[in-house]
Amino acid sequence: MRRMWLGETVLDHPSAFRSGLLLLIVLLLLSNGWFAYSxxxxxxxxxxxxxxxxxxxxxxxxxxxxxxxxxxxxxxxxxxxxxxxxxxxxxxxxxxxxxxxxxxxxxxxxxxxxxxxxxxxxxxxxxxxxxxxxxxxxxxxxxxxxxxxxxxxxxxxxxxxxxxxxxxxxxxxxxxxxxxxxxxxxxxxxxxxxxxxxxxxxxxxxxxxxxxxxxxxxxxxxxxxxxxxxxxxxxxxxxxxxxxxxxxxxxxxxxxxxxxxxxxxxxxxxxxxxxxxxxxxxxxxxxxxxxxxxxxxxxxxxxxxxxxxxxxxxxxxxxxxxxxxxxxxxxxxxxAAVLLWLALLLLTRTWQFNRELRRLSEHDALTGALNHRAFQSLLAQLYQDYQTQGTVFALVMVDLDHFKKVNDSHGHAVGDTVLKVLVRLALRLLRNEDRVARLGGEEFVLVLPATDLPDAMKAAVRLRLQLEKLHWSKLGLPEPVTASMGCAVVLPDDRHAGDVLKRADDAMYRAKQEGRNRVCLHWQGPTAQGN
Structure with a gap:
């Protein structure tokens, strides 16, 4: 019906259509030219x-x-x-x-x-x-x-x-x-x-x-x-x-x-x-x-x-x-102007299709967590907000302990289920504005906007405890799945957004070295760990 209505309108008002199309072409040329220039x-x-x-x-x-x-x-x-x-x-x-x-x-x-x-x-x-x-x-x-x-x-x-x-x-x-x-x-x-x-x-x-x-x-x-x-x-x-x-x-x-x-x-x-x-x-x-x-x-x-x-x-x-x-x-x-009438017919489907593509391009296909590219974009935005508005943020690096042993002993299907359970649990425990991103393998990062280091520590400890308490035996795992975590908050001395991630990663590796299944902080003072 819409296509028929559009066709009838064009046939009844050809001069108006040509004038409108010409104006639209000029506007597109100007806008595209300005965009290309910028x-x-x-x-x-x-x-x-x-x-x-x-x-x-x-x-x-x-x-x-x-x-x-x-x-x-x-x-x-x-x-x-x-x-x-x-x-x-x-x-x-x-x-x-x-x-x-x-x-x-x-x-x-x-x-x-x-x-x-x-x-x-x-x-x-x-x-x-x-x-x-x-x-x-x-x-x-x-x-x-x-x-x-x-x-x-x-x-x-x-x-x-x-x-x-x-x-x-x-x-x-x-x-x-x-x-x-x-x-x-x-x-x-x-x-x-x-x-x-x-x-x-x-x-x-x-x-x-x-x-x-x-x-x-x-x-x-x-x-x-x-x-x-x-x-x-x-x-x-x-x-x-x-x-x-x-x-x-x-x-x-x-x-x-x-x-x-x-x-x-x-x-x-x-x-x-x-x-x-x-x-x-x-x-x-x-x-x-x-x-x-x-x-x-x-x-x-x-x-x-x-x-x-x-x-x-x-x-x-x-x-x-x-x-x-x-x-x-x-x-x-x-x-684009010549093909505009085709775009009008396909606009809704195109928007829905693009939204799905955007979702797939920004999320990990297995777990639904943000992928590495989307995480880097979010991290850059948080760091820019910190520089311009002073809004602090924290990162928590999460790495599953002995995950290779799970894959080797019980198969990759069980390992994939463990990863998905971890992401679902994290999203349930965190706030709506918090995000979970998968950096690769069994390594994840919790992105906590407007969060200081003590609150980040609390969130990490809560996730660690809940993860250990899950009934992993239902998956055929004889021992609980645990994770080592490292927390870091953005600091005034940071020159790049990646500095925060580096400190969180260092703290996580310290948690690994100190026995796994724990949370360690990175701050400008004595080292600390949370159970």
Whole structure:
């Protein structure tokens, strides 16, 4: 009847139908075009965020080692004596004939078995006073940490780790002979020193230098410099040199949807790029950090902050690419308008069919619990709500004890029944807003919105006790089925939603290790378990 009524209406009012269809096509084109435009910018934004995150992790790893070495150096300069081993190594300092600098070119071996880097400085080795030798001995004592930093960060582009002293010497790791590089009168003119001096940097903040060419032949690089102050006195600078080739690789290892990324420093230099295209306009380097894309006649541009380093990542999206995306997005709208009358007939069935597909795509076929994809989506939403509204949530990892033994001894049919019973029991005991998800095998997670750690513990203990009390003998099981559980709640220090799941998983494994059939918590305090 509906199809007949629609046909009669079209035949009676052809002009109105054509006008309505034309208007509908225009609206579909506009809406699809806007959707395609927004989606293209969203994909580009996600790509840029991944690149920024990769760079931030890269620099965080470098900063972490600088923090450790800096703390050790300050502590030893305050009260350490440098050790007899290091003092003995200093006896190898020599001046080359006719040279006004000394060096540790003999490469003695420390008592630890490590070979130090090279220590060079201005003046005569024999004329060094006790204070200078004390500082040199302390710096030589940093060799194990410098070696560890170089080994861990070498693949991340760190070519040199070194300390430059206000007493006119430098300790450079790894070793390079003084003929390749040594401390000279020009050393304090380097940006790594000038930007760290008290006159320029009175607060002793960590700085990143402009790009320069390495004097020892390792190509273009920049330096991360940390001023070192002891008892209110400027003693020197701890530095790590980062090669630009690695930064280029970090930007190029991600698959870019379109456009280019440019890493800029405080001096507005292009440090690294995601491709070989030069920056189209020089004035783009002067742009500040932007919360959204800025449109111009030729491109869309956005600038992202790289942590608190003062560096920025500029994304350049050509407008022709966006135009192609919009055109591609509009094409389905035209087809949809032509076939609209068919869609009207099938709308109800399609909606019901799609709802069932959505349910199947979000739930585990065996147990009815949320599947892994749906759980990740829910977890991301809860974490976003926590960040924006402060609403806490808790996760309880549940792993059935000796489940493989159940499958092996009684068959997979019994094992499947055990899994379904667990999910039904959990849903019966939990609140309406709580969810149960299956991560795989016999591993499940309870998602508890607006729940703190004590309440999560109570819910987990209640489930554990009820599970053990069920009449498992009806399934032919000689012993009760038990589970080990781990509880964790979202914390202010969490940087990702997955951090909560990791802590809950760790707590669950601790429950396994402590004898199974128990509930353990993960919190910032003494460990706890619940029976």
């Amino acid at each position: 989606r293209a910018l969203s994909l580009a934004n996600q790509y840029a965020h991944r690149a920024v995150s990769s760079l931030e992790q890269h620099f965080d790893g470098i900063d972490g080692f600088i923090d450790i070495i800096h703390a050790d150096a300050v502590s030893e300069l305050k009260q350490g004596d440098g050790g007899q081993d290091q003092q003995a190594v200093l006896s190898w300092l020599r001046n080359a004939p006719g040279q006004g600098f000394y060096a540790l070119d003999a490469r003695p071996t420390l008592a630890s078995g490590l070979q130090p880097g090279n220590l060079t400085g201005l003046g005569q080795a024999a004329a060094l006073d006790a204070a200078a030798r004390h500082e040199m001995a302390v710096v030589l004592g940093l060799t194990p940490m410098m070696q560890m930093a170089y080994q861990h960060l070498g693949e991340q582009g760190v070519d040199w780790v070194y300390y430059v002293s206000a007493r006119q010497f430098i300790y450079l790791y790894p070793f390079t002979p003084a003929t390749s590089y040594h401390y000279s009168a020009n050393t304090p003119q380097g940006q790594f020193w000038r930007l760290a001096e008290p006159a320029v940097n009175p607060r002793g903040q960590r700085v990143i230098t402009p790009v320069y060419i390495d004097q020892a032949g390792k190509g273009p690089m920049l330096t991360i410099s940390q001023p070192l102050w002891v008892a209110g006195q400027f003693r020197g600078v701890l530095c790590m040199d980062v090669g630009l080739n690695t930064l280029n690789q970090l930007l190029r290892q991600l698959d870019a949807p379109a456009g280019s990324l440019y890493l800029l420093n405080r001096q507005n230099q292009v440090v690294a790029t995601s491709d070989d295209h030069p920056l189209p306009q020089e004035n783009l380097q002067l742009l500040p950090v932007m919360p959204t894309y800025a449109a111009s006649p030729t491109a869309h541009v956005r600038v992202y902050a790289l942590g608190d380093s003062g560096m920025r990542v500029l994304q350049y999206l050509p407008n022709y690419w966006l135009a192609l995306e919009v055109a591609r997005g509009c094409a389905p709208g035209v087809v």
